[in-house]
Amino acid sequence: MVDTVDEVGRAVAELGIDADFAKGGTLAYTRSPAQRAAAEAEVAEARRLGVDQLELLGPEAVAAAGADGAVFDPACARVQPARLVRGLARSLVGRGVALYERTPAIEVAPHRVTSPSGTVTADTVVLALEGYLPTLPRFRRRMLPLYSLMIATEPLPDTVWDEIGLRHGQTFTDYRHLLVYGQRTADNRFAFGGRGARYHWGSSVRPDYDRAPRVFEHLRRALADLFPAAAGAAVTHRWGGPLGVPRDWHASVWHDPRTGVAFAGGYVGDGLSTTNLAGRTLAELITGDRTELSALPWVGHVSPRWEPEPLPFLGANAGLAAMTLADVEERVTGRGSLAARVMGPLTGA
Incomplete structure (x- = not known):
């Protein structure tokens, strides 16, 4: 997987796809004692597995609000995925593939x-x-289709990015349980996303599920909380879609x-x-x-089936509520969340 990041960059360059590919690594901020402990455990586990490029940074190296450090992983790149998939499609059609x-x-x-x-x-x-x-x-x-939604801001001036401390090509996240993720785009926007949308009965997938105003507002607040310098930035784009989650x-x-x-x-x-x-x-x-x-270990693996309804509906939405509670619990107690440990087998933790 580490090598594949460079392979994507090689393929983009070879095919002449303008997908804003830039390998700047990713920063995973730590913003509480519990998150710091999770980061240290992740770095230690990676080293046990022979992945030694993760670097644990102190507060002097990060600018996210309330962050006491971060884990930096150089094996990550920014890309504009719509341009990437359209470029790949053009390449295939050009080689005679019927699409x-x-x-x-x-x-x-x-x-x-x-x-x-x-x-x-x-x-x-x-x-x-x-x-x-x-x-x-x-x-x-x-x-199981679980929805993840995103927002993008208006372009921000370089002075704001200097204050925020994110270079071109860098992506970011933190160690909260209700996942968020983002990047600085090539045209100086924030593209920022995360979980928070509920699971729909019967694994239903519909275009209108791609938009949930409550989740978009949650993402706007979360971005402003991480980077107060972006609090006044206008949100210009909103979108989403379902992720595939095996049992x-x-x-x-x-x-x-x-x-x-x-x-x-x-x-x-x-x-x-x-x-x-x-x-x-x-x-x-x-x-x-x-x-x-x-x-590779994933070759030949077959995941078990999900249980019939109503168990997925109850479990997935309970897991969403539990991860929200877990983040509140850790902010209040400063310790690892009991709710997260209880729900871990359901949520893949």
């Missing part, structure tokens, strides 16, 4: 995908629908040559570079050309 948009798949079977306009047959059908997988009835319990929160890649069905997914929001690695791994599994990618 059909606005053509929903209504059924998938071995060697076959059915759409309202007809049936497509192929030696291999790849399921790579992520949060949209539950829209196919046969796979409804294979993935064990474990991404996987597999190929069944008997049925001609392959799968990649379960990225839980960390999919931009992960899909690159999954695609290269799938190519090996399908063609039979093996390298070290084919032996």
Whole structure:
């Protein structure tokens, strides 16, 4: 995964895609004793696994409000994902790939995908629908669609960015339980997102779920809390979409040559570079050309199904409430949250 960040940059450069790729690393701020302890534990665990590039920074190195330090990971890059996916699509079409948009798949079977306009047959059908997988009835319990929403501000002057302390190419987060994430865009905006939207009954996925005014306001307040210098910035864009969450929160890649069905997914929001690695791994599994990618731990893993309703509805929304409570609990007590430990197996912690 560390190497794949550079692989995405290499592919962008080779294909001439203007996707604002800039590898500036990511800062994960610590803003309480409990968050500092979580950061120290993460750095220690990474070093045990042989990932030694994480750097624990002190308060003198960060400018986020209330931060007493951060973890810096250089293996992260900023990218404009819409430009990236459009550039990849143009590249494929230019090489003769037939790409059909606005053509929903209504059924998938071995060697076959059915759409309202007809049936497509192929030696291999790849399921790579992520949060949209539950829209196919046969796979409804294979993935839980949890929504993550984003906002973008107006461009901010360089003087504000100097005060904030984020360079071009840097992304950021912190160690709260109700996840947030952001970046400084190429045109000097904040692009900032996070969880907070509820799960919808029956793994329902609808375009109007992409917009939740309450969550957008929560994100605006969270951004202002992290960076008071941006408190007065106008929010110019709001959007969102569903993430794909497997029952064990474990991404996987597999190929069944008997049925001609392959799968990649379960990225839980960390999919931009992960899909690159999954695609290269799938190519090996399908063609039979093996390298070290084919032996990665996620190859062949099959996550269990989610329970039938109402358990996902109750559990997912209880988990959302628990993570909100956990952040309040840690701010008040200064200790690791009991609510987070209790809900950890459900929320992937």
